[in-house]
Amino acid sequence: MNELRRDPITGRWIIVLLDNMAKITDFKLAPQVKQNASSCPFCTGHESLTPPEIVAHRKDGRENSPGWTVRVVPNKFPALRIEGELDKQGMGVFDVMNGVGAHEVIIDTPDHARDMGDLTYSETEEVVWMYLARSIDLRRDKRFKYILIFKNYGKIAGASLEHPHSQLIALPIVPKMVHEEMAGAAKYFEYRERCAFCDMIREEQRSKEQTIYEDDFFMVFCPYVSKFSYEMWVLPKRHSSDFTAISRDSVPSLARALKDSLARLKKLLQDPAYNFVIHTSPINGHERSDYHWHIEIIPKLTKIAGFEWGSGFYINPVPPHIAARNLLSVNVGAK
Amino acid sequence: MNELRRDPITGRWIIVLLDNMAKITDFKLAPQVKQNASSCPFCTGHESLTPPEIVAHRKDGRENSPGWTVRVVPNKFPALRIEGELDKQGMGVFDVMNGVGAHEVIIDTPDHARDMGDLTYSETEEVVWMYLARSIDLRRDKRFKYILIFKNYGKIAGASLEHPHSQLIALPIVPKMVHEEMAGAAKYFEYRERCAFCDMIREEQRSKEQTIYEDDFFMVFCPYVSKFSYEMWVLPKRHSSDFTAISRDSVPSLARALKDSLARLKKLLQDPAYNFVIHTSPINGHERSDYHWHIEIIPKLTKIAGFEWGSGFYINPVPPHIAARNLLSVNVGAK
Numbered sequence: 220m221n222e223l224r225r226d227p228i229t230g231r232w233i234i235v236l237l238d239n240m241a242k243i244t245d246f247k248l249a250p251q252v253k254q255n256a257s258s259c260p261f262c263t264g265h266e267s268l269t270p271p272e273i274v275a276h277r278k279d280g281r282e283n284s285p286g287w288t289v290r291v292v293p294n295k296f297p298a299l300r301i302e303g304e305l306d307k308q309g310m311g312v313f314d315v316m317n318g319v320g321a322h323e324v325i326i327d328t329p330d331h332a333r334d335m336g337d338l339t340y341s342e343t344e345e346v347v348w349m350y351l352a353r354s355i356d357l358r359r360d361k362r363f364k365y366i367l368i369f370k371n372y373g374k375i376a377g378a379s380l381e382h383p384h385s386q387l388i389a390l391p392i393v394p395k396m397v398h399e400e401m402a403g404a405a406k407y408f409e410y411r412e413r414c415a416f417c418d419m420i421r422e423e424q425r426s427k428e429q430t431i432y433e434d435d436f437f438m439v440f441c442p443y444v445s446k447f448s449y450e451m452w453v454l455p456k457r458h459s460s461d462f463t464a465i466s467r468d469s470v471p472s473l474a475r476a477l478k479d480s481l482a483r484l485k486k487l488l489q490d491p492a493y494n495f496v497i498h499t500s501p502i503n504g505h506e507r508s509d510y511h512w513h514i515e516i517i518p519k520l521t522k523i524a525g526f527e528w529g530s531g532f533y534i535n536p537v538p539p540h541i542a543a544r545n546l547l548s549v550n551v552g553a554k
Numbered sequence: 555m556n557e558l559r560r561d562p563i564t565g566r567w568i569i570v571l572l573d574n575m576a577k578i579t580d581f582k583l584a585p586q587v588k589q590n591a592s593s594c595p596f597c598t599g600h601e602s603l604t605p606p607e608i609v610a611h612r613k614d615g616r617e618n619s620p621g622w623t624v625r626v627v628p629n630k631f632p633a634l635r636i637e638g639e640l641d642k643q644g645m646g647v648f649d650v651m652n653g654v655g656a657h658e659v660i661i662d663t664p665d666h667a668r669d670m671g672d673l674t675y676s677e678t679e680e681v682v683w684m685y686l687a688r689s690i691d692l693r694r695d696k697r698f699k700y701i702l703i704f705k706n707y708g709k710i711a712g713a714s715l716e717h718p719h720s721q722l723i724a725l726p727i728v729p730k731m732v733h734e735e736m737a738g739a740a741k742y743f744e745y746r747e748r749c750a751f752c753d754m755i756r757e758e759q760r761s762k763e764q765t766i767y768e769d770d771f772f773m774v775f776c777p778y779v780s781k782f783s784y785e786m787w788v789l790p791k792r793h794s795s796d797f798t799a800i801s802r803d804s805v806p807s808l809a810r811a812l813k814d815s816l817a818r819l820k821k822l823l824q825d826p827a828y829n830f831v832i833h834t835s836p837i838n839g840h841e842r843s844d845y846h847w848h849i850e851i852i853p854k855l856t857k858i859a860g861f862e863w864g865s866g867f868y869i870n871p872v873p874p875h876i877a878a879r880n881l882l883s884v885n886v887g888a889k
Contacts, residue, residue, distance in 0.1 A: 221633060221653030223727070224645075231730050234633045234653060298556060298569045298861070298869050310559075311757045312742075312750065313778055318556030318569060369860025377859025388861060392558070395566050396866030407647075415647065422646045443648055496864035517863060524712025525704025526633070526723060528852060529831035531731030534633050 226444040228403040228415050233444050234534045241448065241536035243488065243545065246520045250490040251373050253381050256331040260295075261382035263287070263329040270295055273323060274352065276345055288342070289349045290326040297322035298388065305362055305391050321357055321389035325349055326382065334372055334383040334490075336481035339554050344474035346385065350497070351470075353387050354463045358502045363389040365397060365501050368462075373492025376519045393501045400498065401510050408509030416511030417458055419443075429543040431483065436469035437476040441539035441546070448521060448537035449488065449546065451480050453514040460510040462499035475553075477514065482551040484518055492519040561779040563738040563750050568779050569869045576783065576871035578823065578880065581855045585825040586708050588716050591666040595630075596717035598622070598664040605630055608658060609687065611680055623677070624684045625661040632657035633723065640697055640726050656692055656724035660684055660703075661717065669707055669718040669825075671816035674889050679809035681720065685832070686805075688722050689798045693837045698724040700732060700836050703797075708827025711854045728836045735833065736845050743844030751846030752793055754778075764878040766818065771804035772811040776874035776881070783856060783872035784823065784881065786815050788849040795845040797834035810888075812849065817886040819853055827854040 222235045260268035266283045269292040280286025293301070299320025306317045327346045328338060335343055354366050370385040371378040378384075407415040423430055423440045431451060432439035439453045453476050455469065465473065477495075484491065499512040527533055557570045595603035601618045604627040615621025628636070634655025641652045662681045663673060670678055689701050705720040706713040713719075742750040758765055758775045766786060767774035774788045788811050790804065800808065812830075819826065834847040862868055 220635060220638065223634075223651040223653055225649040225651075227647045227649075229730070232651075232727060236633070238635075238653075239631050296574050298571070299558075300555065300573075303555065310778075312562045312753045314560040314562075316558040316560075316567075318558055318573075365865075367861065367864045369864050371859040375857060377857035377861075386860065388865075390865070390867075392567060394865035394867055395564070396864065399866070418647045443645075494860040494863055496860050498864065515863070522710060522712035523858060524706040525721065525829040525831050526702065526712075528829055528850070529702045529704050529731065529833070530700075530723075530725070530729035531734070532725075532729055 224444045227407055228400060230403060231444070231446070232532050233446060234532060235445075235538050236534065236536040237538060239536070240538060240541065245536075246448075246488065246491075248489040248491065251334075251381065251492065253332050255381060259331055259380065259382045261290075261324075261326045261380060261384060262331050266290075269324075274349075276349065285329070287329060289328070289345050291349060291353060292324050292326070294322040294324050294386070299390070316391065319362060319391055321360075321363070321387070323353060323387045325353065325385040325387060327384055331382050334481070334485070335370070335478060336483075336485040338478060340471065340475050340478055343478040344471050347470055347474050347477070350385070350387070351463060351465065357387070357389045358463070360389065362391055363502055365390045365393045366499075367394070368497040370493075370495045372494070373519065376492035376494050378492075397498070397501065401500065401507075404511070405509045414458055414509060414511050416454060416513065420454055420456060428540045431543055431546050432476050432479050434472050434475065436466075436472035439476050439480045441542045443539055445535050445537075445539045445542070446533040447517050448535055449484060449518045449542045450535075450539070451484070451516040451546075453477060453480065453516070454511065455513070458508070458511055460500040460504070460507040460512055462497055462512045464506060479551060479553070480516060480546075483546045483549055484516070486549040486551060487546055488518065488520070493517060494519070559779045562742055563735055565738060566779070566781070567867050568781055569867060570780075570873050571869065571871040572873060574871070575873060575876065580871075581783075581823065581826075583824040583826065586669075586716065586827065588667050590716060594666055594715065594717045596625075596659075596661045596715060596719060597666050601625075604659075609684075611684065620664070622664060624663070624680050626684060626688060627659050627661070629657040629659050629721070634725070651726065654697060654726055656695075656698070656722070658688060658722045660688065660720040660722060662719055666717050669816070669820070670705070670813060671818075671820040673813060675806065675810050675813055678813040679806055682805055682809050682812070685720070685722070686798060686800070692722070692724045693798070695724065697726055698837060700725045700728045701834075702729070703832040705830050707829070708854065711827035711829050713827075732833070732836065736835065736842075739846070740844045749793055749844060749846050751789060751848065755789055755791060763875045766878055766881050767811050767814050769807050769810065771807035774811050774815045776877045778874055780870050780872075780874045780877070781868040782852050783870055784819060784853045784877045785870075785874070786819070786851040786881075788812060788815065788851070789846065790848070793843070793846060795835040795839070795842040795847055797832055797847045799841060814886060814888070815851060815881075818881045818884055819851070821884040821886060822881055823853065823855070828852060829854070
């Protein structure tokens with residue numbers, strides 16, 4: 220019989236298909252086709268096709284010229300603009316606000332054809348350092364309440380350009396999803412006096428049933444209440460609510476955890492589209508004992524349909540312990 | 555400048571792109587390709603390919619044979635099964651429940667090639683009557699708390715079979731999304747002593763800026779805080795929280811509102827994939843003054859990406875008044 224499982228943080232129920240679970244061959248796998256390198260604005264040598272860079276890691280060269288390894292530029296078509304004052308007003312029953320914010324693109328690598336699962340550990344580490352640097356810089360702007368870092372890989376995951384890149388959006392409000400997750404975690408803490416995420420880590424360390432990766436600092440597992448097939452969570456083992464408070468010596472470990480997980484996903488499921496999102500606490504919040512920052516990796520293998528829109532539930536046709544077993548079965552070289 | 559708009563019910567913010575809005579030609583339109591009628595289990599003459607029917611409207615013929623106009627069968631691969639007792643248990647920090655529920659398929663028409671936008675008013679009305687009949691029947695099962703009726707049209711909207719059909723899932727719990735929407739509407743009511751949806755209807759009647767359809771009983775408009783491009787809401791003008799409490803004389807009007815809106819969508823955007831969901835109050839709730847049942851139609855034109863997953867916000871590149879204007883510009887015959 221299929222199973223309904225409840226996420227203790229969001230209160231969301233997931234239907235895990237145990238009766239008719241999906242095999243890998245049931246998914247319509249479609250490896251990403253990379254073709255537009257010649258006109259790609261994110262490729263080395265095409266720096267003039269983007270707005271002027273905000274910052275870059277470089278081995279050599281001047282600003283806005285080749286020689287960089289990770290490069291950050293403003294989004295050419297930003298959802299929110301950095302200029303202007305926040306102006307809130309009522310509009311009948313609605314509230315309306317100016318679209319003030321920052322929308323930056325972090326170009327993960329000069330290489331059009333290599334996504335994070337193909338990068339080396341040290342290349343991935345450079346990207347993580349850039350996430351941190353941009354977060355820390357933007358936190359100083361008093362108009363912003365939240366910094367959201369995410370990655371869309373592949374067209375069906377919403378990437379409009381195929382060159383591997385991440386995005387950062389600084390928001391003048393704390394998003395609904397963050398509020399909900401934090402409120403849920405706070406409720407859990409209030410009741411049990413323990414962090415819900417720390418509890419999940421401990422349970423996973425006991426069972427190891429869904430673990431993909433573990434070292435001194437980080438752990439990756441398919442959560443027991445996975446919304447999506449092959450969903451993976453990357454969690455720091457030491458409790459912390461704030462991504463930017465990460466200890467410098469654990470950054471290489473985060474890079475390894477992320478790269479290894481994405482490499483497994485890529486190899487097992489023929490380079491699927493995916494999103495990942497860094498879940499962290501709002502700006503100017505102090506370190507909280509009831510929230511735990513982490514990264515959620517969501518492969519795009521199934522569709523969101525009417526049932527999900529109407530209920531907020533998800534139907535996951537791959538039980539997470541099977542997903543973990545399959546992900547572990549592929550060989551990914553450590554480099 | 556783009557605009558952030560807040561939904562007064564869910565508290566969700568939407569970013570409406572006013573700077574760089576999407577033209578119809580910016581969407582990658584891909585009309586549905588219908589091909590598998592010969593082996594389709596939902597076509598007339600293939601009744602033996604589905605589980606035995608639960609009920610059907612028929613002009614003639616016996617059960618499970620041709621002659622029907624709308625036919626309801628159990629889902630062959632149900633997410634939840636009707637047999638069995640609810641059995642809840644803890645599993646570490648998680649709650650787990652048996653997958654008990656009902657999962658039915660409502661085959662809208664015997665005709666493989668005609669979706670609801672192509673049906674006549676009276677054919678659509680028959681489907682609506684069936685939604686009502688199945689809802690009313692399943693409400694009697696004491697294990698169920700909520701009945702969710704929805705439609706997935708087109709592969710990218712999650713339809714696994716192309717023959718036009720709707721689905722009904724009866725759930726042993728009230729879904730998170732319903733809880734949230736009802737809690738938000740209750741909060742609004744508490745503060746203003748008016749139904750939020752009735753307020754939206756009144757505002758729309760004043761401005762008419764986003765209206766697609768209006769008659770004595772129903773109204774269709776693109777909501778001011780549309781999550782998605784060309785999103786449409788179908789609302790009864792008379793306040794009611796419960797879909798099954800609809801007055802018999804307003805059913806033809808609901809059918810017209812639904813069919814007309816879907817016909818416009820189909821014609822304007824070349825037969826796009828879409829979902830619709832009936833939002834109604836839980837079973838055994840009495841009629842509530844703070845909630846208002848309605849149908850949300852969500853065309854699948856853009857992708858859900860990392861930003862949406864991380865924030866619960868949505869970026870909508872078509873301002874709803876433009877969407878409404880475009881939808882109204884196409885000619886759809888009334889029949």
